[in-house]
Amino acid sequence: MTQHLLILGGTTEASALAHAVASNDLKATFSYAGRVANPKAQPIPTREGGFGGPQGLAAYIRNHNISHVIDATHPFAAQMSWNAFEACRATDTPLAALTRPAWTPVENDTWQLVPDIAHAVAILQGEAKRVMLALGRLHMNDFAVQPQHHYVLRLVDAPEETPALPNHTVVVARGPFDVDEDIALFKEHAVEVVVCKNAGGTGAAAKIQAARALGLPVIMIERPKLPARAELATPKAVLEWLTAHPATERGV
Numbered sequence: 001m002t003q004h005l006l007i008l009g010g011t012t013e014a015s016a017l018a019h020a021v022a023s024n025d026l027k028a029t030f031s032y033a034g035r036v037a038n039p040k041a042q043p044i045p046t047r048e049g050g051f052g053g054p055q056g057l058a059a060y061i062r063n064h065n066i067s068h069v070i071d072a073t074h075p076f077a078a079q080m081s082w083n084a085f086e087a088c089r090a091t092d093t094p095l096a097a098l099t100r101p102a103w104t105p106v107e108n109d110t111w112q113l114v115p116d117i118a119h120a121v122a123i124l125q126g127e128a129k130r131v132m133l134a135l136g137r138l139h140m141n142d143f144a145v146q147p148q149h150h151y152v153l154r155l156v157d158a159p160e161e162t163p164a165l166p167n168h169t170v171v172v173a174r175g176p177f178d179v180d181e182d183i184a185l186f187k188e189h190a191v192e193v194v195v196c197k198n199a200g201g202t203g204a205a206a207k208i209q210a211a212r213a214l215g216l217p218v219i220m221i222e223r224p225k226l227p228a229r230a231e232l233a234t235p236k237a238v239l240e241w242l243t244a245h246p247a248t249e250r251g252v
């Protein structure tokens with residue numbers, strides 16, 4: 001079977017892998033969920049949109065003769081990671097994740113760790129604050145039950161519908177972000193607390209460093225449970241893993 005890599009993307013790390021794969025002339029397809037209006041261009045063929053659950057992904061793997069799957073999705077894209085795990089198991093396809101270590105607090109950081117978004121919402125009960133909500137579009141309206149705060153929403157695209165948060169400012173921007181720019185952003189909007197997911201990696205770390213520099217508290221949402229798979233930290237490690245796992249005829 002010829003090698004044909006499927007990269008599940010949507011992250012800075014996935015884009016770095018696409019460039020490494022292109023420079024090494026490997027056959028690969030990059031997959032986007034299709035949530036963003038103008039996704040970042042990639043140096044390899046790209047497809048967009050859901051596969052239709054684990055069965056849909058298994059069918060895609062078979063129909064496109066995918067030899068390996070690299071799950072380079074965001075650590076909070078747990079549904080996709082579990083789907084990839086199941087589809088690869090069903091089709092006997094080698095799977096590895098390109099992951100990044102979670103961020104950890106350093107001395108003098110004031111982080112409150114919460115297990116999920118619902119807990120982040122609950123912990124915001126109390127006096128009105130100016131809150132940086134760096135969570136993306138999907139869960140911002142969960143914070144409407146704490147309407148006393150002014151929320152600064154950083155989103156990749158301008159929202160099609162007005163957010164359900166009575167007091168908010170939308171900042172349209174796409175990572176990777178810069179720490180000095182994030183410090184300036186937090187000062188400009190007089191941010192008092194930052195709410196974010198523990199994404200790890202470098203592309204989104206600027207907000208953590210900016211909060212650190214300004215002595216701001218962070219409500220840090222911890223990662224969801226992900227399947228057990230080979231976990232690789234760099235594009236180079238993925239290329240080495242591919243060499244160690246040559247494409248084989250698919251089992252039935």
Ligand code: NAP
Pocket residue numbers: 008009010011031032033034035048049050051052053054056057072073074076077078079080081083135136197
């Ligand atoms: P999710 O909840 O894990 O996935 C929901 C569904 O979206 C999946 O079941 C799948 O649909 C589809 N999907 C997700 N990633 C896909 C991909 N790379 N290619 C094709 N279909 C995909 O995912 P999410 O949290 O909504 O994230 C969506 C995308 O945004 C991911 O690619 C992720 O890397 C990126 N992203 C997410 C976050 C975050 O905080 N969650 C942050 C930055 C970037 P089907 O079941 O129909 O196949």
